[in-house]
Amino acid sequence: MELSLRRLRMLRELHRRGTVTGVAASLHYSPSAVSQQLAQLEREVGASLFERLGRRIRLTELGVLLTEHADEILGAVERAEMALERAQDGVVSRLKAGVWASVASGLLPMALTRLAQEHPGIEVRTTELAPEDTANAVLDGALDFSFVIEYSDYAIPWDPALAREVIAVERLHAAVAAGTCPESPVSLAAFAEQPWVLAGPTSHFGRAIRLACRRHGFEPRIVHQVEEQATALAMVNGGLGVTLASDLVLNTVPEGVEVIPLTEPVLRTVSIAHRSAHPTRRPLELVIDAVRAAAAERGLAAGSALP
Structure with missing residues (x-):
């Protein structure tokens, strides 16, 4: 399984905002692009990551688990970028x-x-x-x-x-x-x-x-x-x-x-x-x-x- 950083970022935003529209606005994508990327993430994982509750979307237990790891992964990427910058003065x-x-x-x-x-x-x-x-x-x-x-x-x-x-x-x-x-x-x-x-x-x-x-x-x-x-x-x-x-x-x-x-x-x-x-x-x-x-x-x- 190879997880996309972009899709993990979208999943994290979905957990924070609860709607695809909110994710799209915060990350400057169209709602349809966000929906497609989240659906692709579910296919890659092979399990349901979220469920609809009216107009809002709630993450499943697996979705919450993956979001917690996404925070760690995205934070590690930021730290790596900073380390490279420091190495380049x-x-x-x-x-x-x-x-x-x-x-x-x-x-x-x-x-x-x-x-x-x-x-x-x-x-x-x-x-x-x-x-x-x-x-x-x-x-x-x-x-x-x-x-x-x-x-x-x-x-x-x-x-x-x-x-x-x-x-x-x-x-x-x-x-x-x-x-x-x-x-x-x-x-x-x-x-x-x-x-x-x-x-x-x-x-x-x-x-x-x-x-x-x-x-x-x-x-x-x-x-x-x-x-x-x-x-x-x-x-x-x-x-x-x-x-x-x-x-x-x-x-x-x-x-x-x-x-x-x-x-x-x-x-x-x-x-x-x-x-x-x-x-x-x-x-x-x-x-x-x-x-x-x-x-x-x-x-x-x-x-x-x-x-």
Whole structure:
């Protein structure tokens, strides 16, 4: 019997998530591909590994047993990869990273250019995800590391299986149509009666801003709910409302939008998350150093990170 690492990883994810759709989303396969691979795994083993319970799937005793061994096998593969990297002085590697829009545009170009110049043997491949999904993608083993955020007004739950390295601290600023706000800096409460352009309440950004507004005594009147800051800024440019913009998007603000500092800043910490079960891989350490250097050049000091 020869067991496929890819199929073992799918089986482990099935045990965690309980649905083929969940496995497909976490590992970036189609549901039909996951079903085919799991069926092939059952044929290779020659026994039933799972059973359907309505829309969910539960592993049999043999399935659970194989999953326990899969954890050991996949962990051993990771350790072998790390050992090879250390034997090569840690300068040859390919890393998979989870990013979101403002990090991809505001930090990565500078960081990866620096990395290519200083350590050309390290290749970073990126996948853009919603900020809410990046940490889980690292936990699942689909990515080596991801960028994650935490807000001063919203403490985000953290899994102890992940380690995080603080990269930068951003301030959020009021973004309004040019000429419509005479004060600078301005209190968030000044926008209590204004229409807002804001992300939904299930996103980290949307949740954090709602909490910040409530701390200032009002509920934002959201007229346009959009998830991307670039879209929100375009709508502000059209006079459709106000929003908040982070430091990393300031170089993409349209000419008709004015960015105004807040009297009581809303902060967010940008970190890199990676699995904490093993020592940090040397190539990842070099990536972290390059990103921190890029953040420092942008004036986003990591020394003022959130507690």
